[in-house]
Amino acid sequence: MRRAAMVVACAAAAFLVSLPSARAGRQEPEPSASPGTAAHAEAVDPSQCMACHEAPVRGAQHTPHAALPGSCTTCHAGAAEHMSAKVEGKEGPGPAFPKNADAANATCLSCHEKDSKANWHMGVHDRRKVSCTSCHSVHASKSKTALLNQKTDSETCFACHKSERAKTLRTSHHPMREGKMGCASCHDPHDGSRPKLLKAESTNELCYSCHAEKRGPFLFEHAPVREDCASCHDPHGSNHKRLLAQKLPNLCWNCHLTGSGHFGSGDNLSTEHGARVAPPGAPSGFPTANSRFIEKSCKNCHMNIHGSNSPSGAYFVR
Numbered sequence: 001m002r003r004a005a006m007v008v009a010c011a012a013a014a015f016l017v018s019l020p021s022a023r024a025g026r027q028e029p030e031p032s033a034s035p036g037t038a039a040h041a042e043a044v045d046p047s048q049c050m051a052c053h054e055a056p057v058r059g060a061q062h063t064p065h066a067a068l069p070g071s072c073t074t075c076h077a078g079a080a081e082h083m084s085a086k087v088e089g090k091e092g093p094g095p096a097f098p099k100n101a102d103a104a105n106a107t108c109l110s111c112h113e114k115d116s117k118a119n120w121h122m123g124v125h126d127r128r129k130v131s132c133t134s135c136h137s138v139h140a141s142k143s144k145t146a147l148l149n150q151k152t153d154s155e156t157c158f159a160c161h162k163s164e165r166a167k168t169l170r171t172s173h174h175p176m177r178e179g180k181m182g183c184a185s186c187h188d189p190h191d192g193s194r195p196k197l198l199k200a201e202s203t204n205e206l207c208y209s210c211h212a213e214k215r216g217p218f219l220f221e222h223a224p225v226r227e228d229c230a231s232c233h234d235p236h237g238s239n240h241k242r243l244l245a246q247k248l249p250n251l252c253w254n255c256h257l258t259g260s261g262h263f264g265s266g267d268n269l270s271t272e273h274g275a276r277v278a279p280p281g282a283p284s285g286f287p288t289a290n291s292r293f294i295e296k297s298c299k300n301c302h303m304n305i306h307g308s309n310s311p312s313g314a315y316f317v318r
Contacts, residue, residue: 043071044079049095052086056139063147065138075107075138101131108132116191123192135189153184167237172244174235186235203230218307220314224255225306248297 049072050057060066065075073079076095085092098104109120120126134149135156141147143156150156154176158165164183168176175181183189186206187197200206207229208215214225224231232251233243240247246254299305302316310318 043069044073044083046071048083049079059137059139059141063138063141074111097133101129104131104133116188119191119193121192123190123197125189125197126192152179153182157183157187157189164236167234170237170239172239172241173237174243203228203235207235214306216307218309219311220308220316222305222307222316248299252298 046057046061046066057072068074072095076097078093079095082092082095098107105120105126109117136147137149138147140149142149142151143153146153148156150159154168161183167173176183186199188194188199189197191197191199194201196203198206200209204226214229216226229235230245232245234245235243238244244251304310304313304316304318308314308316308318312318
């Protein structure tokens, strides 16, 4: 019995002694490294980079990126290897930043993942492969805030949104040209959880944040007002008063063309609110226009078109 116990003990000791050597022969997988983490153990001194990349480094020194633990290696893969090769006088890999939009955005989102940016992957900018560097620049920003490629958020957006820029130049517009508003006043380019990247759950909720007097509830409500402010207004700009999408009364006739007795032209004109008139010397059968169409509009009578609390305001006349 004693001899059998000694044999078992010796075998167990031999097994335990062999464990370190077995572990030494087997390579454990290293944790995956991602930008913006402690995986950048070998940081590069930005002053060394400045010897060749003076302008980019100086531009980044005035941003929070300059204080990152990994310095340039946080965003630029291979920066340490590049520096080592240059010190030895050899040609090495460049300090690359991803050119692919998905890879570039992943690098930025490894740090900028909070607030509205958490919904970046739900938005139209991500679906259309817009890169963070399309709007922002760490090394050569021109804006006072947000590290934008242009001086203002509106100028940055207008680089792609040409039609919206043209609308802001029309006679009726929000005070964007005056510098009191910008695209970011209504839109959040990073938040894809809401329609049209709005800063509210709907167009109406966004408009009510400034135009609270139009919110209601009213005793008599105008259906288009309740549904969508953009049914009648173009928020980016218009050549008609009050950002209207069309001139009055044409805008109203889009819905109230029949049954109201307020027609503008044609053979079925009503004379209830004005006689039909024709230009002097017009031939027989010339299309005539209602006198209410010329230099007049529905709002001459229907003043409270957004809604009325008057007991006699069923037709928004008061």
